[in-house]
Amino acid sequence: MPDLATPLNAWYRSTARDLPWRRPGFGAWGTLVSEFMLQQTPVNRVVPHLEAWLERWPTPAALADAPPAAAVAQWANLGYPRRALWLHRAAIEICDRHGGVVPREVDALLALTGIGDYTARAVAVFAYGDRHPVVDTNTRRVIARAVDARSQPGPAAKGDLAAMEALLPRADAEAATFNAAAMELGATVCTARSPRCDSCPIAHACAWRAAGYPDTGDSRRRQARYEGSDRQARGAVLKALREGAGHELPAKLVAADWADPRQRDRAVDSLIVDGLVEATDGMLRLPR
DNA sequence: AAGGCGTGGAA
DNA sequence: TTTCCAAGCCT
Incomplete structure (x- = not known):
């Protein structure tokens, strides 16, 4: 497997979008809130809601002191409103168990309501700079194509973490950048439909491209019809x-x-x- | 472990 | 118009 991190990290440093949670010193609480909001809601819709949320509740304690109704109402039309309830519970748990400080350990993060494999590692890596594999739908698609020569990833699986771990640079900072870069590539270049392979910084190393872009099928779940549901x-x-x-x-x-x-x-x-x-x-x- | 869970924009 | 898709999690 060729080195993906060197070209991908260089590409990321020169072209990554300027997003609020990527600002230096954004803070672990802001990172945690952003990751809750980004669970299945597009980046562009999250940004304004995130800023309003953090202005109203700048710390876990501030949110924990509010009634859950306020959190659900402030969530507005972001979708999947149970996430607002879970974020509120997580804030209470952070106050009860961690003195109001967002924990750094993956196990402690995983024990919080509404936090799974993705969000726990995203916080540990992007807020604290530790070295873990962060795997979201973008990363799974990038690995499926660049490494496994598939047109689409299979369903999320535990093995995804090991697959990303195998690609991760040794140094913490480079590993964190690589995690973000894989997500960024999947979100802006290696997209689900109509990937822009002409602009891809790792096209030269892509197994799917080398194989002639075979259609390997799509095992993703279909969403049920929403209208009338x-x-x-x-x-x-x-x-x-x-x-x-x-x-x-x-x-x-x-x-x-x-x-x-x-x-x-x-x-x-x-x-x-x-x-x-x-x-x-x-x-x-x-x-x- | 397969299915349920919002909402809106793009193709 | 309909379908697809979006930084997942829980049961």
Whole structure:
């Protein structure tokens, strides 16, 4: 396997996007919040919400002191609102277990609510500069192509970490840059559709290119249709509560115009199970 | 371990 | 219009 880090890191240093969480001294809390928001939400939509969030809650303690309803409401339309609830819980856990300081150890990060293999290592690497493999969907696609000569990655697997570890430079700082560079390449050049191989800094070393760009199939999961789904109904219920005064409304008025009333009720019930909604004597509200 | 979970922009 | 896709996590 040829060295990918030297050309990729050089490319990153000259062309990487200027993003808030890449500013020097951005801080571990900012990094943690950004990573929560970036879980399945595009970069461009995250940036303004991240800045507003950190202005309101500049520390884990500040968020931990707020009611969960405030976090869910501030999350606005970023999607997957359970992440707001999980981030709020993580802030409480950081205060309870770590004195209000975002932990540095991967195991401690993994033990926080809403943090998995990706986010734990992203914080340890990008906030603290430690040496770990950081593997997201971009990195998996870059490795699938450059190393495994496949057109698309398989489903996320534990072995992904070892595959990235094998490519990682020895020095901490170079390893951190390589982690970020692999993600950046996947996000801007080695994209899922229509990759820009002409502009790729590691095209000369790419196994997929050497093999003639074979279509090796696509094992990714298909997302269920959103229009008319329970998920869309949940979204409508939560949107109403977010925008209601005091994040509270008479149950009968919440998404009252939803076409299928039984689906609406099902959505409310599932939101209550998830802790995103509370019900008391005819009222629905975001969790206090 | 396969499926559920929001939202909006691009192709 | 429909489908795809986006710095995943949890159960």
